[in-house]
Amino acid sequence: MATHFTHYCLHSAWKNELHASKRLNLEPCTTYASSWVTRIRSRFRQTKHFELNSSNGHPLNAVSLQDDVPGKPPSNEQAVNHVQEHSSGATAPENLEPTLSITVVGASGDLAKKKIFPALFALYYEGCLPKNFTVFGYARTKMNDEELREIISRTLTCRIDKRENCDDKMEQFLNRCFYHSGMYDSEDDFAALDKKLKEKEAGKLPNRLFYLSIPPNVFVDVVRCASLRASSETGWTRVIVEKPFGRDSESSGELTRCFKQYLTEDQIFRIDHYLGKELVENLSVLRFSNLVFEPLWSRNYIRNVQFIFSEDFGTEGRGGYFDNYGIIRDIMQNHLLQILALFAMETPVSLDGEDIRNEKVKVLRSMRPIQLENVIVGQYKGHSKGGKSYPGYTDDPTVPKGSLTPTFAAAALFIDNARWDGVPFLMKAGKALHTKRAEIRVQFRHVPGNLYRKNFGTDLDKATNELVLRVQPDEAIYLKINNKVPGLGMRLDRSDLNLLYRARYTKEIPDAYERLLLDAIEGERRLFIRSDELDSAWALFTPLLKELEVQKIAPELYPYGSRGPVGAHYLAAKHNVRWGDLSDDS
Numbered sequence: 001m002a003t004h005f006t007h008y009c010l011h012s013a014w015k016n017e018l019h020a021s022k023r024l025n026l027e028p029c030t031t032y033a034s035s036w037v038t039r040i041r042s043r044f045r046q047t048k049h050f051e052l053n054s055s056n057g058h059p060l061n062a063v064s065l066q067d068d069v070p071g072k073p074p075s076n077e078q079a080v081n082h083v084q085e086h087s088s089g090a091t092a093p094e095n096l097e098p099t100l101s102i103t104v105v106g107a108s109g110d111l112a113k114k115k116i117f118p119a120l121f122a123l124y125y126e127g128c129l130p131k132n133f134t135v136f137g138y139a140r141t142k143m144n145d146e147e148l149r150e151i152i153s154r155t156l157t158c159r160i161d162k163r164e165n166c167d168d169k170m171e172q173f174l175n176r177c178f179y180h181s182g183m184y185d186s187e188d189d190f191a192a193l194d195k196k197l198k199e200k201e202a203g204k205l206p207n208r209l210f211y212l213s214i215p216p217n218v219f220v221d222v223v224r225c226a227s228l229r230a231s232s233e234t235g236w237t238r239v240i241v242e243k244p245f246g247r248d249s250e251s252s253g254e255l256t257r258c259f260k261q262y263l264t265e266d267q268i269f270r271i272d273h274y275l276g277k278e279l280v281e282n283l284s285v286l287r288f289s290n291l292v293f294e295p296l297w298s299r300n301y302i303r304n305v306q307f308i309f310s311e312d313f314g315t316e317g318r319g320g321y322f323d324n325y326g327i328i329r330d331i332m333q334n335h336l337l338q339i340l341a342l343f344a345m346e347t348p349v350s351l352d353g354e355d356i357r358n359e360k361v362k363v364l365r366s367m368r369p370i371q372l373e374n375v376i377v378g379q380y381k382g383h384s385k386g387g388k389s390y391p392g393y394t395d396d397p398t399v400p401k402g403s404l405t406p407t408f409a410a411a412a413l414f415i416d417n418a419r420w421d422g423v424p425f426l427m428k429a430g431k432a433l434h435t436k437r438a439e440i441r442v443q444f445r446h447v448p449g450n451l452y453r454k455n456f457g458t459d460l461d462k463a464t465n466e467l468v469l470r471v472q473p474d475e476a477i478y479l480k481i482n483n484k485v486p487g488l489g490m491r492l493d494r495s496d497l498n499l500l501y502r503a504r505y506t507k508e509i510p511d512a513y514e515r516l517l518l519d520a521i522e523g524e525r526r527l528f529i530r531s532d533e534l535d536s537a538w539a540l541f542t543p544l545l546k547e548l549e550v551q552k553i554a555p556e557l558y559p560y561g562s563r564g565p566v567g568a569h570y571l572a573a574k575h576n577v578r579w580g581d582l583s584d585d586s
């Protein structure tokens with residue numbers, strides 16, 4: 001991909017960084033050390049872990065560092081990508097320095113304030129944005145640049161080790177943020193945005209990234225207006241699209257068809273922010289770079305796998321959106337299914353985005369249609385605890401009375417391929433539960449002819465190994481093992497081999513949005529959803545969603561703050577599974 005700048009936080013070869021950064025005239029990442037050499041060396045030493053890199057690692061970045069020198073003719077591959085990715089066909093003048101314009105559409109909204117602007121600032125702070133960049137907010141709300149800056153500034157933090165120059169950096173970042181008010185379906189308003197973008201981009205090769213942080217009903221309008229009136233004429237134009245991408249196979253297909261009138265697939269970055277989470281990223285590393293795991297990764301050793309998402313708050317404030325989607329579309333069809341596909345895929349040919357997504361699609365296409373009897377749905381009801389009362393889902397004024405929308409669901413899924421034949425993959429997702437967490441649990445089979453079985457009593461399930469990847473909070477990977485309690489007797493207990501991230505690594509973990517934004521800027525697509533992946537994901541869930549709606553299946557009510565409906569236990573038990581998060585030693 002044509003990347004006209006570097007994110008030179010990556011490389012183990014600091015010399016390359018130094019060399020490349022000199023040639024590309026980069027801004028320094030930090031201001032600690034006095035010379036470039038010490039700065040880069042010391043930064044490399046300090047920040048061995050959790051550096052922000054685009055996701056595909058060295059080869060792409062090495063190429064982009066060396067090949068994207070202004071004035072150097074593009075390679076064949078770059079030339080192809082360039083033609084595919086920009087929509088006008090105008091020729092890029094040679095010898096121009098690149099510049100990046102990021103437009104956050106829906107800048108007045110919750111996600112923009114909470115996640116996107118802070119992530120952009122964190123990237124800037126880390127020196128991962130290109131030297132020349134501008135951020136534009138776009139929304140209908142009337143405000144000026146200063147007002148946008150004021151709003152953004154409230155959510156920016158110099159979270160990374162509280163480094164020096166935080167205030168200066170914030171000010172520098174805010175000075176590069178601008179606002180343009182416009183309607184989402186007005187080509188004229190986007191043409192006016194284009195004019196402002198051009199003023200900032202003057203004399204440079206413009207690359208443009210649009211982040212659609214808006215409700216899905218205006219996705220197509222924005223794509224049309226932005227692509228017709230505000231796409232880059234000579235550089236690349238890319239669009240990040242937030243979920244939900246449709247609400248079933250038909251609407252998703254329709255959305256894709258509409259998008260493709262204006263954009264090529266290469267320009268579309270469908271975001272699933274769970275793919276940007278550190279532990280989800282680590283799943284493949286854990287599996288494919290450690291001999292101890294991959295041989296066990298099949299029906300021969302794994303009894304069941306659980307993907308668990310829970311939030312300890314309800315849909316407060318988002319009821320209007322949520323009621324049209326429900327927990328299955330909000331969490332299962334995307335976040336949990338994506339993790340499942342990564343978990344279960346065969347070894348990809350390489351770490352290239354296409355190779356990985358090819359393997360994920362194969363998993364999705366091998367999945368057995370979901371049976372209604374393998375699903376239970378729930379909805380939270382009001383509850384009082386400790387003198388405080390918590391509202392039920394339908395108490396939200398934006399939720400229609402009598403709504404049957406599930407705020408909780410559990411499902412048993414199966415992958416009908418040689419590796420996973422017969423292994424239940426259980427998913428559970430819920431709002432307003434007793435805790436906030438996301439995790440993957442792998443329960444292994446019993447030890448055949450276990451010499452120590454008499455030490456475990458009758459419940460052999462309790463003695464099996466379990467590998468847990470705690471995605472959040474407090475990231476950790478731990479393996480439950482049986483261990484001899486020290487002493488003269490022979491008593492066994494359950495212990496954890498525990499890799500607790502905060503104990504092992506000093507660096508703060510970047511937010512998923514940082515990684516994904518950086519990847520989109522880099523043109524790295526591995527962590528974004530390809531259209532055939534999306535089709536397969538919807539093909540799996542659409543029949544179930546239709547059945548739930550047509551049959552008007554009433555959700556089982558569970559109290560706000562509880563562990564969810566009892567039905568989830570029956571479902572698991574039906575498949576000889578016990579939810580790992582509910583056991584005594586979870």
Ligand SMILES: NC(=O)C1=CN([C@@H]2O[C@H](COP(=O)(O)OP(=O)(O)OC[C@H]3O[C@@H](n4cnc5c(N)ncnc54)[C@H](OP(=O)(O)O)[C@@H]3O)[C@@H](O)[C@H]2O)C=CC1
Nearest residue numbers: 106108109110111112139140141213214215216242243244
């Ligand atoms: N918030 C979150 O935590 C998450 C959100 N998402 C997705 O990200 C996108 C943005 O989410 P979020 O920021 O919460 O959304 P908001 O409801 O805050 O909407 C974003 C902006 O869009 C405009 N807008 C709101 N409703 C409408 C409407 N009916 N028609 C036209 N414009 C409207 C408003 O801007 P103005 O009126 O100024 O034009 C608003 O500030 C959505 O697709 C959402 O599903 C995904 C994951 C998590």
Ligand SMILES: O=C1O[C@H](COP(=O)(O)O)[C@@H](O)[C@H](O)[C@H]1O
Nearest residue numbers: 243273311330331335438472512
């Ligand atoms: O996509 C969504 O994710 C959030 C949870 O994200 P997290 O990173 O905070 O775990 C969820 O609250 C929201 O309903 C959903 O749309």
